[in-house]
Amino acid sequence: MTSSEWRVERRQSSTNESPLSRDLEHATETGSLSIVVLGASGDLAKKKTFPALFNLYRQGFLLPDEVCIFGYARSKLTDDELRNRLHGYLVPSKDFSPEQLEEVSKFLHLIKYVSGSYDSEDSFCNLDKEISEHELLKNSTEGSSRRLFYLALPPSVYPSVCKMIKTCCMNKSDLGGWTRIVVEKPFGKDLESAEQLSTQIGQLFEEPQIYRIDHYLGKELVQNMLVLRFANRLFMPLWNRDNIANVQIVFRENFGTEGRGGYFDQYGIIRDIIQNHLLQVFCLVAMEKPVSLKPEHIRDEKLKVLESVLPIKDDEVVLGQYEGYKDDPTVPDNSNTPTFATVILRVHNERWEGVPFILKAGKALNSRKADIRVQFKDVPGDIFKCQKQGRNEFVIRLQPSEAMYMKLTVKKPGLEMETVQSELDLSYRQRYQAVTIPEAYERLILDSIRGDQQHFVRRDELKASWEIFTPLLHRIDKGEFKSTPYQPGTRGPVEADKLLLEKAGYVQTHGYRWIPPTL
Ligand SMILES: NC(=O)C1=CN([C@@H]2O[C@H](COP(=O)(O)OP(=O)(O)OC[C@H]3O[C@@H](n4cnc5c(N)ncnc54)[C@H](OP(=O)(O)O)[C@@H]3O)[C@@H](O)[C@H]2O)C=CC1
Numbered sequence: 426m427t428s429s430e431w432r433v434e435r436r437q438s439s440t441n442e443s444p445l446s447r448d449l450e451h452a453t454e455t456g457s458l459s460i461v462v463l464g465a466s467g468d469l470a471k472k473k474t475f476p477a478l479f480n481l482y483r484q485g486f487l488l489p490d491e492v493c494i495f496g497y498a499r500s501k502l503t504d505d506e507l508r509n510r511l512h513g514y515l516v517p518s519k520d521f522s523p524e525q526l527e528e529v530s531k532f533l534h535l536i537k538y539v540s541g542s543y544d545s546e547d548s549f550c551n552l553d554k555e556i557s558e559h560e561l562l563k564n565s566t567e568g569s570s571r572r573l574f575y576l577a578l579p580p581s582v583y584p585s586v587c588k589m590i591k592t593c594c595m596n597k598s599d600l601g602g603w604t605r606i607v608v609e610k611p612f613g614k615d616l617e618s619a620e621q622l623s624t625q626i627g628q629l630f631e632e633p634q635i636y637r638i639d640h641y642l643g644k645e646l647v648q649n650m651l652v653l654r655f656a657n658r659l660f661m662p663l664w665n666r667d668n669i670a671n672v673q674i675v676f677r678e679n680f681g682t683e684g685r686g687g688y689f690d691q692y693g694i695i696r697d698i699i700q701n702h703l704l705q706v707f708c709l710v711a712m713e714k715p716v717s718l719k720p721e722h723i724r725d726e727k728l729k730v731l732e733s734v735l736p737i738k739d740d741e742v743v744l745g746q747y748e749g750y751k752d753d754p755t756v757p758d759n760s761n762t763p764t765f766a767t768v769i770l771r772v773h774n775e776r777w778e779g780v781p782f783i784l785k786a787g788k789a790l791n792s793r794k795a796d797i798r799v800q801f802k803d804v805p806g807d808i809f810k811c812q813k814q815g816r817n818e819f820v821i822r823l824q825p826s827e828a829m830y831m832k833l834t835v836k837k838p839g840l841e842m843e844t845v846q847s848e849l850d851l852s853y854r855q856r857y858q859a860v861t862i863p864e865a866y867e868r869l870i871l872d873s874i875r876g877d878q879q880h881f882v883r884r885d886e887l888k889a890s891w892e893i894f895t896p897l898l899h900r901i902d903k904g905e906f907k908s909t910p911y912q913p914g915t916r917g918p919v920e921a922d923k924l925l926l927e928k929a930g931y932v933q934t935h936g937y938r939w940i941p942p943t944l
């Protein structure tokens with residue numbers, strides 16, 4: 426690192442605070458901003474990255490007199506060909522007004538395409554030339570040159586791409602600014618490969634320059650977890666082993682691997698969803714209160730709880746594979762890759778000893794949703810026979826239809842003293858009618874531009890997360906752990922429900938169903 430870069434990173438790390446304190450204390454940075462989407466021809470770029478950038482532009486977070494967006498990939502495309510490809514993803518509905526279409530067109534004209542390979546200095550020097558031209562046009566004396574490289578690429582090319590960025594494309598402005606890289610999951614396949622990748626990238630970039638994205642950390646109700654837990658007196662005394670019986674963190678999709686079988690078969694559901702997305706959610710549910718909202722304080726607590734997770738026991742895992750998965754020509758006929766998994770995590774600390782955390786994820790199931798379900802223990806000395814109705818549960822619906830509801834036992838309205846399960850319900854669509862909930866990628870890209878690493882995964886967190894799952898993953902890879910077949914469109918293997926009832930002490934509420942309110 427040169428001394429000017431170091432100065433810049435120090436300045437940036439001082440902005441590494443919560444949005445609240447940052448908005449109050451720090452002026453927004455100005456000057457040229459170059460956002461380079463590497464892998465611009467790919468699936469993630471067109472479906473998520475560019476639409477997120479468009480939404481940021483639309484809301485005034487990307488200023489046309491500062492920003493230039495570069496798409497980079499090997500495919501030979503012109504600027505207009507890339508823009509035409511993206512158009513359909515930015516205009517998902519036919520009802521766009523002429524003003525909205527004009528906005529899309531203005532955004533698309535901020536995009537330039539540069540074609541090149543992922544390991545050639547000539548290609549990256551060419552990219553650097555394009556970025557520098559933009560900076561010369563946009564830089565002002567009070568400004569800074571900011572370069573954000575978003576790697577929407579297969580991880581196999583991360584090391585060479587990072588090396589090329591470091592060799593050819595770093596920010597050179599003496600006026601300040603920064604160079605940051607955003608990397609996607611999967612970050613490694615196990616502990617060893619993840620550490621190897623971290624070392625390779627760590628030799629080129631400092632930790633404050635690396636943004637390991639996990640898009641679940643950008644979801645509204647995931648971000649709400651800290652507020653909920655630490656800004657409400659109500660929950661503080663309840664959130665522990667004395668009151669909570671078990672916690673479920675569940676991801677379900679009602680479609681299969683759909684054209685991504687080749688990728689998926691090398692990873693499986695644990696690497697695709699559980700080791701990253703669900704484990705990040707687990708951290709926010711289980712961690713202790715951070716000293717402050719500074720990213721390092723939050724990430725320190727996440728790390729601590731990850732390090733308190735005990736080795737996973739064989740009899741607390743159920744794996745499944747949906748019937749028809751192997752019909753995909755890119756999936757080998759003898760594949761044992763799980764498309765469904767339930768894994769119980771146990772935390773060895775004062776707060777959580779004895780409380781099972783059930784992480785469950787599956788493809789081709791009967792519904793699409795993700796939620797956190799905190800089940801409380803039975804009422805001691807129960808005089809109402811509440812157990813007949815079921816336990817208190819606090820459910821946080823991450824998607825779809827964001828909501829939080831608390832299942833309570835109440836008196837059944839009427840003359841008799843009977844009890845019934847009901848709920849206290851906060852459904853976002855109903856409560857916040859005028860608010861559009863931002864897409865996860867939108868928020869996280871904005872955070873990376875602002876230099877806020879709170880919602881990104883630190884290297885030591887990543888290592889701890891692989892430490893939890895690597896022994897199990899290696900056994901699955903060796904074929905020592907078999908996936909049970911299940912019918913698409915069901916809840917997954919019946920063994921998973923048995924595990925929940927028998928090993929995790931989950932008590933099902935019969936006859937109660939939460940119905941999302943309609944407007
Ligand atoms: N798609 C999604 O919904 C999600 C994706 N991700 C992650 O984001 C990253 C990108 O995903 P996605 O866009 O789906 O990936 P793609 O397979 O679409 O690849 C992106 C681009 O990378 C280039 N590329 C593909 N394969 C190779 C290769 N073997 N060597 C070098 N370049 C290659 C291609 O561009 P060209 O040939 O033009 O250079 C391609 O357009 C991955 O790490 C993925 O795991 C994470 C969450 C969700």
Ligand SMILES: O=C1O[C@H](COP(=O)(O)O)[C@@H](O)[C@H](O)[C@H]1O
Pocket residue numbers: 640678697698795
């Ligand atoms: O990272 C991934 O996430 C998606 C699910 O994301 P969501 O925001 O729609 O819940 C999943 O389909 C994909 O397999 C996985 O790679």
